[in-house]
Amino acid sequence: MKMNRFQTLTIACAVGWSLSSVAAHAEVDAHSRNLTASCAACHGTNGHSVGGAPVLAGMDKTFFVNQMKDFKSGARPATVMHHHAKGYSDEEFEKMAGFYAAQKR
Amino acid sequence: MSLDRRDFLKLSAAGIMVGVFPGCATSGSEIVKKSGQRVVIVGGGFGGATAAKYIRMWGEEKIEVVLIERNALFVSCPMSNTVLGGSRTIDDLTQNYDTLKKKYGVKLVQGEVTAIDPQKQTVMLADGYLSYDRLIVAPGVDFMFDQIEGLSAKVAGESIPHAWKAGPQTVMLRKQLEAMPDGGVFAISIPKAPYRCPPGPYERACQVAFYLKNNKPKSKVLILDANPDITSKKGLFTAAWKELYPGMVEYRPNAAVMKVDVAGKIAKTEFEDVKTDVLNIIPPMKAGMVANMAGVVGADNRWCAVDFLSYESKVQKNIHVIGDSVAAALPKSGHLATSQAKVCAAAIIELMQGRQPDTSPAIANTCYSMVSNNEAVHVAHVYRFNAEKKEMVAADGGGVSASRSEAEGSLANYWLKNILADVLL
Numbered sequence: 175m176k177m178n179r180f181q182t183l184t185i186a187c188a189v190g191w192s193l194s195s196v197a198a199h200a201e202v203d204a205h206s207r208n209l210t211a212s213c214a215a216c217h218g219t220n221g222h223s224v225g226g227a228p229v230l231a232g233m234d235k236t237f238f239v240n241q242m243k244d245f246k247s248g249a250r251p252a253t254v255m256h257h258h259a260k261g262y263s264d265e266e267f268e269k270m271a272g273f274y275a276a277q278k279r
Numbered sequence: 280m281s282l283d284r285r286d287f288l289k290l291s292a293a294g295i296m297v298g299v300f301p302g303c304a305t306s307g308s309e310i311v312k313k314s315g316q317r318v319v320i321v322g323g324g325f326g327g328a329t330a331a332k333y334i335r336m337w338g339e340e341k342i343e344v345v346l347i348e349r350n351a352l353f354v355s356c357p358m359s360n361t362v363l364g365g366s367r368t369i370d371d372l373t374q375n376y377d378t379l380k381k382k383y384g385v386k387l388v389q390g391e392v393t394a395i396d397p398q399k400q401t402v403m404l405a406d407g408y409l410s411y412d413r414l415i416v417a418p419g420v421d422f423m424f425d426q427i428e429g430l431s432a433k434v435a436g437e438s439i440p441h442a443w444k445a446g447p448q449t450v451m452l453r454k455q456l457e458a459m460p461d462g463g464v465f466a467i468s469i470p471k472a473p474y475r476c477p478p479g480p481y482e483r484a485c486q487v488a489f490y491l492k493n494n495k496p497k498s499k500v501l502i503l504d505a506n507p508d509i510t511s512k513k514g515l516f517t518a519a520w521k522e523l524y525p526g527m528v529e530y531r532p533n534a535a536v537m538k539v540d541v542a543g544k545i546a547k548t549e550f551e552d553v554k555t556d557v558l559n560i561i562p563p564m565k566a567g568m569v570a571n572m573a574g575v576v577g578a579d580n581r582w583c584a585v586d587f588l589s590y591e592s593k594v595q596k597n598i599h600v601i602g603d604s605v606a607a608a609l610p611k612s613g614h615l616a617t618s619q620a621k622v623c624a625a626a627i628i629e630l631m632q633g634r635q636p637d638t639s640p641a642i643a644n645t646c647y648s649m650v651s652n653n654e655a656v657h658v659a660h661v662y663r664f665n666a667e668k669k670e671m672v673a674a675d676g677g678g679v680s681a682s683r684s685e686a687e688g689s690l691a692n693y694w695l696k697n698i699l700a701d702v703l704l
Contacts, residue, residue, distance in 0.1 A: 205637050207337070208625050212618040212643040214701040216694050219336075224700045226693020246676075253680070253687055254659050258643055260676020261661025266641070 202276045206269035209262075213270075216254075221274045232279030238271040239264075307407040311386050316342050316631050319402055319411035321392050321569050323348030324356075326602030326616035327417035328379060328702045333624035335383040342631060345386045345409055346379065347402065350446075353703060357613045358649070358695050359445035360479065363453050364486030366652040372445060378704045395572045397595045413627055415590075415599045416575060416583075417620070418567025419444070420475050420611070426563045428538040438541060439558050443475060455557045456487060461495035463556030466546055468536040469504045470563040473582075475603050475611045478511035478658065480504075480561060482648035485516070488524035489651050500528045501553065503546060505535035511610075512648060512656055512679050519650040519683055536560060566604035573598050582606035587664055587671050588636045589626035590619055599623050609662055609671055610644060617702060618642035640664045642671070647691035655691040656680040 210221070213230065217223045221230030230238070244250035245259035252259075262270075318334055320327045323346050331346045355372040362369055379385040394403040395414070402409045422441060424430045435441050440448035440455075456465065465487050469480040484500050491498040509516060509530070520528035538547040539560060546553045546560065565581035575583045575592040583600040584593040590605070592598045601623050602616035609615050619642070626636035645659045660677030664670075680687060 204337075204625060204629070205639070208621065208637050209641060211333075211621040211625075212614070215614045215617060215643075215645060215698040216690075218697050219701045219704075223697060225696050226690055227697065253684070253690065254645060254657055257659035257677045258645075258661055261643070261663070261674035262641065 202273045203269075206273040209266055210270045210273045213258075220277045222277075229279070230274040231277035233271070233274050235268075235271040235275040238274055239267045242267040242270075307403075310388055310390075310404060310407040310409050311345055313410055314343050316412050317410070318342055318344050318413050318415060318627060319409050320344065320346045320415040320417060321395075321402065321573075322417035322419060322567065322602075323350075323353060323376060323387075324417060324419050324602065324616065325613040325698075325702055326419075326620045327415065328353065328376070329617040329620035330415050330417065330601060330624050331379055331385045332383050332702070333621050334627060335385060337624060338628045338631075340384055342628065343386070344384075345388060345411075346376075347388045347390060347392060347404070347409070348376070349389065349391045351375075351389060354445040355613070355695065355699060356443075356445045356476070357698070358691070359442075359449050360483045360486040361649050361652075362445075362449050363442075363456065363483060364489040364649070364652060365453075366649075369445065369450050374699060374703050376703065382704075392569050392572060395569070395574070395598075397574055397598060400597060411597075412631070413597050413599065414573065415601060415620075415623060415627075416567075416570050416573050416592075416604065417600070417602045417616070418569035418604055420564040420603045421567045422562040423565055424562050426470075427536055427560065429541055430539050430560060430562060434539075434541050435560075435562075439539065439544070439560055441561050442559060443479075443561050443564075452557070452559060456490055459495065459498065459556045462497040463495065464499045464501055464554070465491070465557045466501040466503055466553055466555040466559065468534075468546055468558075468560040469502065469506065469510075470561055471505045471535065472510050473611060474561065474564045476613075476646075477610050478516070478646065478648045481509060481511065481516040482650070483559070484528055485519055485523070485648070485650040488520070488527050492524055492527060496527075498527070500524070501555070502528065502530045503534040503536055503548060503553065504530065504532050507532050512658055515656040515679060515683060516648075516650070519654075519656075523651055564603075566600075570600060570604050573600075575600055577606060579606075587669065588622075588638060588640065589630065590623035591626075599627065607671055608673075610646070612644055612646050614646060614698065615642065615644045615662075617698065618644065638664075638666075640671075641674070645694065647687065647694055649688065649691060650683050651688075653685050653688040654683045655687040656683045657687055657691075 216227040245255040353374045361367040390404040442448040442452040590599045601619040603611040641663045661674040662671040665672040
């Protein structure tokens, strides 16, 4: 049986492995994690905003990607985010989304 | 070895003793006994403190981190101009390092580094030494007082503050404004770029004008800029001066201050002598002195060249440099210091496990300037590693605010809250 990472993780939980935050982070590759790291100035460490900017931790992957694409195209008006979204590729949006979706809210 | 302690300090301050007297660097005892793979970080500002937290967090607490900082408390330079405008106090910007110690297990050493031995991989302090596997140098900037005749660290501390490191000088400058007569002249002198926080001096002009408009409306804000033009957010700042503080702010380009009459508070440029009531001279800057001790300062004798995949020095193995000291086509901002710190932290974790660092780092910078008590403007860019140039290059699409707004003023305040939490909590 070929499982994706999420299924592996789910089964790991189900069989009662202790799921430390370390194990959860290990599910997301370092490059995806690194890409999101500079967002923390406004959106908090690992997307846990302490006010103002939205909490990104635990955000639905598709929702995140669509928002970023809309900031990039201008479909969603922004004060600041269009300046950031235009600097990243769609593939990078997917990677960032994967990292944030894996963070506990 | 016939050097006395004073000579030793002099030599190390001049940065010329590195590696020459390795025997000195390990005298005394080790301040914190090394317990495994260790990173020592010198400087607990935005860059250094972030690196400490992220190496512990991302490294699954397997790497020992010792953070050396000379001050007991962290004071944020970003937003410290609002202390001059009056919407914040210096206490609002002051934090401690407790959470880094308790939550992340960072070992904090309060003290001043006196020498670094890159061969023996040791950092010397007054009361002993620390050995490292990798060293991160994050000293921020030091000031080149000798570039302006009459100016010195002493003068800056007593009567003509730079207030370009948040703390006592920020408070002094605010007090000088409070004591200034209505109708007086406040002058700010800006050094040639690169310097820490490109929009900072223009933001300061706004904050001082905000205070004066409400308290001493006949007064004047004079900007003496060594640069040929406003270096950041030009349209937004000129609009703010014209519309919010009409007739109060005057901007003079190509006006490098060469000499200062301390007693008379007179700033002398090539063209004129400017008599002021409150004089704020921001001197030219270079990498903090610790960078000289580590032998990582370049031929310009100012900034440090690094490999942008790891922030490892191009001239000293196992020594990394982050933040304002780095020679780069990046603005010297608090946000970028934290972003560089994270690239460096991730790279060190990989390197310590025998792997290679991430080959395509992309980092972001968002920088707000408060143009009044509640309105702000921003500049934001993404910077990507360019493998051909081996440099960080601004990606397309970055830019500045369409106009100043209270909405951005609110975002700016939340930016501070979030970035301080990211660095220290």
